[in-house]
Amino acid sequence: MDSTPQFFRHGPGPLARLLLFVLLSCLLMVEDLRFKVIPELRQAVAMIIYPIQQVALLPSEVHDTVMDFINSFHIIEENAYLREHYLRNSEKLLRLKALEAENTHLRKLLGAVNTIHAKTTAKAVMAEILYTPRDPFSHKITVNKGREHGIQPGQIVIDYKGIIGQITRVYPLVSEVTLITDKDHSVPIQIVRNNIRTVISGTGKNNEIELRYLSVNTDIREGDLLATSGIGGVYPRGLPVAVVTGIKRHPSDNFAQITGTPVAGVDRNRQVLILSLSPALPTSPENLAEESSVESENN
Amino acid sequence: MSLKIIDESKINPKKYISKDMLAPAKSWYVIASLVAALILNFVPLQSFALAMRPDFAALVILYWAINQPQRLGMSLAFCAGLMMDVHHTSVLGHHALVYCVIVYIASIFRRRINVFSLVQQIPQICVILLIMQSILIVIELLGGANLPGWHYYLKSLSGAIVWPIVAFLLSYPLKHRSNPDAL
Numbered sequence: 076m077d078s079t080p081q082f083f084r085h086g087p088g089p090l091a092r093l094l095l096f097v098l099l100s101c102l103l104m105v106e107d108l109r110f111k112v113i114p115e116l117r118q119a120v121a122m123i124i125y126p127i128q129q130v131a132l133l134p135s136e137v138h139d140t141v142m143d144f145i146n147s148f149h150i151i152e153e154n155a156y157l158r159e160h161y162l163r164n165s166e167k168l169l170r171l172k173a174l175e176a177e178n179t180h181l182r183k184l185l186g187a188v189n190t191i192h193a194k195t196t197a198k199a200v201m202a203e204i205l206y207t208p209r210d211p212f213s214h215k216i217t218v219n220k221g222r223e224h225g226i227q228p229g230q231i232v233i234d235y236k237g238i239i240g241q242i243t244r245v246y247p248l249v250s251e252v253t254l255i256t257d258k259d260h261s262v263p264i265q266i267v268r269n270n271i272r273t274v275i276s277g278t279g280k281n282n283e284i285e286l287r288y289l290s291v292n293t294d295i296r297e298g299d300l301l302a303t304s305g306i307g308g309v310y311p312r313g314l315p316v317a318v319v320t321g322i323k324r325h326p327s328d329n330f331a332q333i334t335g336t337p338v339a340g341v342d343r344n345r346q347v348l349i350l351s352l353s354p355a356l357p358t359s360p361e362n363l364a365e366e367s368s369v370e371s372e373n374n
Numbered sequence: 375m376s377l378k379i380i381d382e383s384k385i386n387p388k389k390y391i392s393k394d395m396l397a398p399a400k401s402w403y404v405i406a407s408l409v410a411a412l413i414l415n416f417v418p419l420q421s422f423a424l425a426m427r428p429d430f431a432a433l434v435i436l437y438w439a440i441n442q443p444q445r446l447g448m449s450l451a452f453c454a455g456l457m458m459d460v461h462h463t464s465v466l467g468h469h470a471l472v473y474c475v476i477v478y479i480a481s482i483f484r485r486r487i488n489v490f491s492l493v494q495q496i497p498q499i500c501v502i503l504l505i506m507q508s509i510l511i512v513i514e515l516l517g518g519a520n521l522p523g524w525h526y527y528l529k530s531l532s533g534a535i536v537w538p539i540v541a542f543l544l545s546y547p548l549k550h551r552s553n554p555d556a557l
Contacts (some may be wrong), residue, residue: 092448098465104468117460135418206418207418279520365500
């Protein structure tokens with residue numbers, strides 16, 4: 076076969092080429108799943124496809140403008156409605172402030188630790204959902220705020236009802252939000268009714284999250300509201316996450332099968348709110364020794 | 375032995391032979407068609423339309439791999455796959471892999487597929503798209519995902535159904551305008 080004239084040479088055959096590319100993509104996948112050594116590659120590809128995405132978003136933008144124009148006829152009614160709501164809510168807010176003051180006072184009397192700062196509304200950024208990927212496997216959305224707008228990975232995304240997810244990847248102009256329904260995503264929560272602490276995880280299905288590893292005799296009922304506990308310091312305390320919808324207690328299992336539905340419109344709303352990162356918490360005990368040694372060196 | 379085995383009047387030469395000869399595509403045309411397909415793939419859609427939208431990038435890659443394999447190599451398919459992965463926030467390299475696989479399948483079967491008319495190619499394209507989606511599922515399962523519902527496969531069906539349209543549109547600018555029979 077070596078006597079093939081130069082004229083007919085076309086490089087390696089299709090199978091060899093396929094194997095080469097399969098190997099390459101397998102390497103990429105392993106790199107992306109396990110090591111994350113070259114995050115710049117993803118950023119570079121994101122920059123290349125940014126103009127393509129912008130063109131693809133044009134139809135929906137046109138649609139939005141037209142709908143805005145049509146909706147603008149109802150703007151007076153809507154304004155009156157919102158004004159009324161604002162008045163009602165401000166009454167609640169006043170009461171909340173009084174309660175907050177009372178709460179801190181009582182905590183002082185008890186000598187309890189100050190709660191993690193509830194400064195959630197201070198630096199919230201409004202963002203709009205650009206698109207949801209069509210992949211049924213990934214429960215992520217892309218929003219139109221990125222590094223240029225001061226977004227950092229780890230920030231919490233909410234809507235007006237509760238938690239939607241968390242920023243996991245930030246590009247210059249857009250960022251990715253992992254929804255709480257993603258199967259690799261967990262939120263530390265408390266049952267509002269009786270303050271039982273646990274962790275809620277996504278199932279990878281739309282509109283379903285589950286409480287794993289709660290024993291069969293745990294006091295939990297259908298309709299219980301689950302809110303963030305603030306433990307771990309990533310999620311601020313007291314934001315609604317989900318409502319318990321189904322409990323299966325099987326005597327042969329150690330754990331009850333408890334599923335819930337997210338309170339927030341995880342798959343519905345266009346506008347979301349990105350909360351600022353909560354202040355840094357004290358590090359966990361293992362790292363404490365290292366941290367203090369570093370600090371003493373700095374001092 | 376009788377020579378008259380085939381009744382010549384029954385052969386419809388138009389059916390198989392009279393395929394239009396296509397002019398070789400310019401490389402900018404191939405890349406532009408890929409970009410257009412990616413734009414169609416990136417248009418944000420909702421529930422039902424989202425589930426039914428065919429993978430246009432895969433269709434365009436298949437078209438070039440079947441009709442003009444010298445224009446679209448696996449490297450271009452690989453790049454398109456990377457772009458799909460970044461857009462879909464999925465693991466990098468997983469669409470890239472399946473696009474290379476469909477280029478390979480097309481390179482094996484392209485002469486056989488080319489015998490048929492565009493409409494007759496639908497089932498074969500459907501099979502290729504199903505293979506592609508099955509590989510995607512296997513990769514996701516290895517990554518620990520759950521099995522998606524059966525409607526995940528609807529994309530392959532809709533992709534195969536729009537295949538004649540896509541192929542016609544792509545081949546249209548390449549057809550020779552002059553009549554080859556005219557002297």
